Amino acid sequence: METTVTGANLLTFPHLHIWDWRVVLYLFLGGLTAGLLVMSAIANLRKGKMDEKDRACCIKVPLLAPFILMVGMFFIWLDIERKLNVFWFYLTFQPLSPMSWGGWGLGAAIPLSLLYGLSVVPPELNDILRFDILKKLAARLNPYMRKLAVINFGMGIFIGIYTGVLLSAFVARPLWNSSILPILFLNSALSTGAALVILMARRTSVKLFFTKVDIWLIFAEIVLILLFFYGHYTSTAPQRNSIMPFFSFTSEYFLYGVSTLLIAILFPLALVFELIEGKEEHGEELSPSVVLRMKMSAYMVLVGGFILRFAFVYAGQLSKLTSVS
Amino acid sequence: MPRYAMVIDQRRCVACMACVVACKRENDVPAEYYRTRVVETVEGTFPKLRMELRSELCNHCDNPPCVYNCPTAASHKRKDGTVQVDRKKCVGCKACVAACPYDARYMHPEKGYADKCTFCTHRLLEGKEPACVATCIGKSRIFGDLDDPQSDVSKLLRQHDASVLLVEAGTHPRVYYIKKLSKAE
Numbered sequence: 001m002e003t004t005v006t007g008a009n010l011l012t013f014p015h016l017h018i019w020d021w022r023v024v025l026y027l028f029l030g031g032l033t034a035g036l037l038v039m040s041a042i043a044n045l046r047k048g049k050m051d052e053k054d055r056a057c058c059i060k061v062p063l064l065a066p067f068i069l070m071v072g073m074f075f076i077w078l079d080i081e082r083k084l085n086v087f088w089f090y091l092t093f094q095p096l097s098p099m100s101w102g103g104w105g106l107g108a109a110i111p112l113s114l115l116y117g118l119s120v121v122p123p124e125l126n127d128i129l130r131f132d133i134l135k136k137l138a139a140r141l142n143p144y145m146r147k148l149a150v151i152n153f154g155m156g157i158f159i160g161i162y163t164g165v166l167l168s169a170f171v172a173r174p175l176w177n178s179s180i181l182p183i184l185f186l187n188s189a190l191s192t193g194a195a196l197v198i199l200m201a202r203r204t205s206v207k208l209f210f211t212k213v214d215i216w217l218i219f220a221e222i223v224l225i226l227l228f229f230y231g232h233y234t235s236t237a238p239q240r241n242s243i244m245p246f247f248s249f250t251s252e253y254f255l256y257g258v259s260t261l262l263i264a265i266l267f268p269l270a271l272v273f274e275l276i277e278g279k280e281e282h283g284e285e286l287s288p289s290v291v292l293r294m295k296m297s298a299y300m301v302l303v304g305g306f307i308l309r310f311a312f313v314y315a316g317q318l319s320k321l322t323s324v325s
Numbered sequence: 326m327p328r329y330a331m332v333i334d335q336r337r338c339v340a341c342m343a344c345v346v347a348c349k350r351e352n353d354v355p356a357e358y359y360r361t362r363v364v365e366t367v368e369g370t371f372p373k374l375r376m377e378l379r380s381e382l383c384n385h386c387d388n389p390p391c392v393y394n395c396p397t398a399a400s401h402k403r404k405d406g407t408v409q410v411d412r413k414k415c416v417g418c419k420a421c422v423a424a425c426p427y428d429a430r431y432m433h434p435e436k437g438y439a440d441k442c443t444f445c446t447h448r449l450l451e452g453k454e455p456a457c458v459a460t461c462i463g464k465s466r467i468f469g470d471l472d473d474p475q476s477d478v479s480k481l482l483r484q485h486d487a488s489v490l491l492v493e494a495g496t497h498p499r500v501y502y503i504k505k506l507s508k509a510e
Contacts, residue, residue: 007362081417
């Protein structure tokens with residue numbers, strides 16, 4: 001069959017290419033923020049199981065989260081064609097539009113996570129805050145830390161799911177149009193968040209706790225990826241065709257084939273490394289080789305999370321409901 | 326209030342591309358961008374060949390994913406059944422472009438808003454047909470009100486087995502295609 005199209009737009013023909021690395025970074029950093037909010041909330045809400053010194057490791061994490069989110073939002077702002085018109089997001093609420101939910105949700109997440117970040121700073125450690133006004137605000141918010149942690153836990157779950165729903169709502173793009181995608185992105189968000197906490201934490205007990213959390217998250221992520229591909233393969237022809245770039249090494253789809261390969265190596269390897277850490281007996285101080293393995297597994301999870309979003313954002317734009325026009 | 330629809334009688338299309346040119350001229354569509362297109366598909370092996378000519382444009386769907394995905398309500402469904410873009414509200418997020426299963430939208434290269442076929446609303450207000458319909462030499466494009474039983478579109482849809490594009494998308498398009506000679510008896 002030979003097809004000639006007169007009047008095709010380059011933006012959509014031969015396939016869609018509207019979103020690039022800026023959207024990939026937005027989704028990745030949004031997911032990372034979601035993971036950090038959830039993991040720090042878990043650390044700060046574990047009553048009795050973590051002492052004050054342990055919790056102190058999770059002081060910088062919630063302080064960092066809103067800034068990572070702001071960087072992510074800066075990248076999506078760069079992608080928007082009419083940058084001065086963004087105020088229209090906040091003059092309406094469209095309940096069926098994931099982007100409208102995102103606009104309002106992320107708009108609320110920044111101040112809430114900033115408040116949470118300040119609330120977790122205990123008075124004896126408030127020297128890390130530079131300005132007096134921040135120190136006073138932190139002291140005033142400290143009694144509400146648990147309530148803010150619960151709110152930010154929910155906010156983290158919302159952001160993690162949102163980054164997937166944003167793509168899965170498009171019936172026109174069979175690769176994205178799956179209810180597994182938001183759960184996969186949420187899982188990946190939590191996993192990358194846990195990985196960054198492992199990297200940032202100083203105390204052995206905290207590193208080990210989040211290593212154990214991450215083991216389950218990586219395991220779930222591998223299962224979700226397999227289920228996603230299985231679901232698409234056994235679905236309609238457009239959905240089956242949409243996953244084919246991930247299993248091809250032709251010049252056209254080489255990057256997607258490499259992405260699959262990297263994900264297939266990074267996540268299981270990170271899982272194995274973390275399983276070893278989880279099983280070994282550790283003292284108060286970790287040996288350099290253990291720290292190296294922990295760091296490597298955390299970096300692998302972070303890189304894998306980025307590759308996952310990169311591959312899905314680009315490959316989704318190759319997919320369409322029909323192979324003609 | 327009318328319910329506008331378009332019927333494309335593929336049997337009468339000669340792929341002259343007059344609709345593509347008329348649309349660009351009427352709506353001042355930027356160079357290298359289009360609101361309507363003509364798809365020519367050739368199947369088979371010579372000499373047993375079969376060619377299909379199909380004009381495509383925004384389907385002004387009754388269940389429009391572009392409208393649902395728009396975060397600012399810039400893309401909206403009007404009471405006359407047409408899907409329009411309020412340019413001042415458009416932020417250029419491109420969600421509607423991704424949402425359209427018919428790839429009927431583009432981003433205006435200079436002004437940054439999403440753009441597409443409007444069924445030439447400005448002409449409808451003057452009592453004229455859309456530019457592509459008025460210029461179609463084979464009378465392949467027929468436009469009218471679905472609620473008027475005497476309109477050409479209503480008559481054609483009664484007489485023929487018309488189909489829509491990508492029915493599986495569930496968008497309920499308002500652009501109908503006629504391929505066969507008449508309704509099966």
